[in-house]
Amino acid sequence: MNEREQESPESLKKEKPTGDSAVLEAALYVAGRPLDLKTLGRLVRTRSKRKVRRLAKTLMEKYKNRDTALEILELEGERFVLQLKAEYTPKVRRLATRQLLSMGPLKTLAYIAYRQPVPQLQVIDVRGHHAYGHLKQLEDLDLIIRERAGRKKVIRTTEFFADYFALSHDLRTMKRQLKSIFEDFAKPELEEKTNLEH
Secondary structure: OOHHHHOOHHHHHHOOOOHHHHHHHHHHHHHOOOEEHHHHHHHOOOOOHHHHHHHHHHHHHHHHHOOOOEEEEEEOOOEEEEEEOHHHHHHHHHHOOOOOOOHHHHHHHHHHHHHOOEEHHHHHHHHOOOHHHHHHHHHHOOOEEEEEEOOEEEEEEOHHHHHHOOOOOOHHHHHHHHHHHHHHHHHHHHHHHHHHHO
16 A cells, blocks of 8 residues: 555544644745645655645645635645636636736647647747747746757647646646647637527
8 A cells, every 4th residue: 555545534634734734835825836745845844755745635635625716736746736726717817917828829839738749840830920939938938848859949848837737747648638628618619609690
C-alpha cells in the first residue's frame, strides 16, 4: 500500500488546523500557480513529503466542505493549486484587473496547444504575420517554447501552460481535454444559430 492509499478521508478530517496549514494556504494563495511538495515542505520546514501531502489534503478537504468559490486541487507531479472554481469564472471574469492574453494571442496559443509540436511557419501561415508578435508574447509569458529542428523552429507548450490552464502534462490527454473544451465553446454558438433559423 502506498502513502496516498493509507490516508483515509477520516484521518484527513481529524488533522488539527496548525500554523503549518495556514502557511500552506497562504503560499498557494500568493503563488497563484501550482506548488510542488518540495516547495511547500521548505515553507513549513520539513522534508517529509508525507506530512506536507497530509497538510495539503486536509486543506483540500476544508475547502471542499466550505461553501466557497475557491478550491484546492492536486495536480500531476505532486503539486497543489488554489484557484477559483470553474463555475464562477464567467461571473467575475470582467472584474479581473488584467487578462493574461487578448483574443489574438489566445487563439494562436490554442492552435499551438492543439497542433503541437507544430512548425513555426505553419503557425504563421494559419494565423498570419501578426502571429510573430503573439509568439514573442507567449514565449515571454513562458506558455510556449520554440526549439530548433534543423533549419526550422518547432513550437510546443510548456509545463507552466498545462498548469495554468489545469491541463494534463501528457500530450494525448491534453489534446483530448482541449477538444472537449473547444466543443463546449462551440455548443452555445450552434444553439444560437439553430434558434435564429427557426
